[in-house]
Amino acid sequence: MARTETTNLDLGMWTDGEAPGAGTQDMGTIGIGINDNWKIIDAALGTGHNADGTHKAEAITGANINPAAVDGVTIVQDAITKKLGVPDGGIDTAQIAAGAVTATEIADGSITAAKLAATVLSPRALWQEALVAGAADGDEAAAITIWQQGSTEKVKIRTVVYLLDGDKYVRLVGSLYNASAKNSMVTLNVVTLAAVADGSATFTKSANPTTPENFSIDVDVSGESLPDRFEVYVTIQSAVGGTAKLTTPVILAIPG
Numbered sequence: 001m002a003r004t005e006t007t008n009l010d011l012g013m014w015t016d017g018e019a020p021g022a023g024t025q026d027m028g029t030i031g032i033g034i035n036d037n038w039k040i041i042d043a044a045l046g047t048g049h050n051a052d053g054t055h056k057a058e059a060i061t062g063a064n065i066n067p068a069a070v071d072g073v074t075i076v077q078d079a080i081t082k083k084l085g086v087p088d089g090g091i092d093t094a095q096i097a098a099g100a101v102t103a104t105e106i107a108d109g110s111i112t113a114a115k116l117a118a119t120v121l122s123p124r125a126l127w128q129e130a131l132v133a134g135a136a137d138g139d140e141a142a143a144i145t146i147w148q149q150g151s152t153e154k155v156k157i158r159t160v161v162y163l164l165d166g167d168k169y170v171r172l173v174g175s176l177y178n179a180s181a182k183n184s185m186v187t188l189n190v191v192t193l194a195a196v197a198d199g200s201a202t203f204t205k206s207a208n209p210t211t212p213e214n215f216s217i218d219v220d221v222s223g224e225s226l227p228d229r230f231e232v233y234v235t236i237q238s239a240v241g242g243t244a245k246l247t248t249p250v251i252l253a254i255p256g
Contacts, residue, residue, distance in 0.1 A: 162232045
């Protein structure tokens with residue numbers, strides 16, 4: 001006697017010893033006899049698989065999804081088609097407003113004239129003395145230079161060529177003294193090679209025999225523009241009978 005075949009299962013033939021009378025073989029009857037088990041298995045296979053055993057492309061329909069998975073906020077389901085989708089208002093106005101860049105935030109982050117004025121720009125050295133030791137064992141760097149002049153005329157001790165780069169001042173700092181209780185003078189000269197206005201600044205050290213005095217003098221170059229180049233040089237001189245001495249000079253370009 002042949003078993004009644006299901007849609008997805010070939011139940012084959014009854015074998016000796018089996019009891020075909022244990023229940024109805026009618027696949028149209030559910031919940032009665034042993035064939036109820038085949039019915040359940042057949043239905044399960046048919047839901048997720050094709051007749052050849054391959055998986056169906058849409059094994060689980062929208063109607064069979066657990067309603068708890070569709071929260072209506074992150075996922076919504078069409079009431080008719082049962083298709084799932086992202087809500088039209090998935091990112092609501094409040095969330096957009098919370099993450100928005102406001103005019104106030106833009107204004108706070110903008111570069112204003114006041115912020116630029118408050119910004120500290122570092123000067124750059126145009127010249128400073130650098131003394132380096134030799135490579136031999138025991139070599140040491142030489143002592144810092146002390147430039148001295150007994151002449152009452154300005155004597156040039158250092159010259160550099162400087163290219164203007166948006167700077168406001170050229171500055172000379174150093175220490176000046178006179179070993180003979182006479183006045184000493186140091187002058188920073190800025191001479192433009194483009195034949196425009198020259199500038200200079202002088203510091204005078206009043207009679208004070210041996211005590212060096214730190215100084216800082218500036219020449220304004222803010223009125224110049226690229227590609228102006230300058231000859232920058234330092235002169236020292238002494239009053240009659242004295243010896244002017246200059247040490248640790250540094251020439252700086254000060255940004256504006």
